[in-house]
Amino acid sequence: MEDVKKNIVNNLILLRKANKMTQQELAKALNYSDKAISRWEVGESLPDISVLLRVCEIYGVDFDWLIHRHDDAPKANKKNRGLGPRIAIVMLLATFCYAFATIVFVYNSVIHKDTVWLAYIWAVPASLSFAVFFSRRWWSGIVTLILVSLDMWSILAGFYLHFLATVDENVWPIFLLGVPVQIIFILFEYIRRRNARG
Numbered sequence: 001m002e003d004v005k006k007n008i009v010n011n012l013i014l015l016r017k018a019n020k021m022t023q024q025e026l027a028k029a030l031n032y033s034d035k036a037i038s039r040w041e042v043g044e045s046l047p048d049i050s051v052l053l054r055v056c057e058i059y060g061v062d063f064d065w066l067i068h069r070h071d072d073a074p075k076a077n078k079k080n081r082g083l084g085p086r087i088a089i090v091m092l093l094a095t096f097c098y099a100f101a102t103i104v105f106v107y108n109s110v111i112h113k114d115t116v117w118l119a120y121i122w123a124v125p126a127s128l129s130f131a132v133f134f135s136r137r138w139w140s141g142i143v144t145l146i147l148v149s150l151d152m153w154s155i156l157a158g159f160y161l162h163f164l165a166t167v168d169e170n171v172w173p174i175f176l177l178g179v180p181v182q183i184i185f186i187l188f189e190y191i192r193r194r195n196a197r198g
Helices: 004-018 023-030 034-042 049-059 063-067 083-110 118-138 141-166 172-197
Strands: none
Touching: 004 034, 004 049, 004 063, 023 034, 023 049, 049 063, 083 118, 118 141, 141 172
């Protein structure tokens, strides 16, 4: 019977080197410290199953490959490491949000003779929500924190401008709602990063 732990340790090293990644680069991709990667590669500890599955995703191998003995790694998987296609997907979805906003604007301008410029304002948090969704899967926690924060503040700005345009009252205190929520986001990310470092 194969020693699964030894196989995983050897394969982690094999895959990282075959993909020409440093321990620090892998740590950043997994949102862990390079010390944790080092401990895995010397066999002091192993990551949990969810992290191993993420490793498989990064390197383009299946879990079965990771637990069996291999002398050579499969060819380096460049597609999962490419930043360009990921940004293009997020931008495409954001463009759909603005295209929908344009349809709403044109329809109301032509049919109802009413310019609904707020459609463009609400397209901002909608497109940021798509970015948040994908950032949780593709990028580090800091990128997600920034995008979630921008999304939250753009939603508050949308409500502010909406109320300003329709109610005609100064509703600036709505931004006070964002302060405790922002603090919660920052503390949550801090706790998550501390737990990830183990």
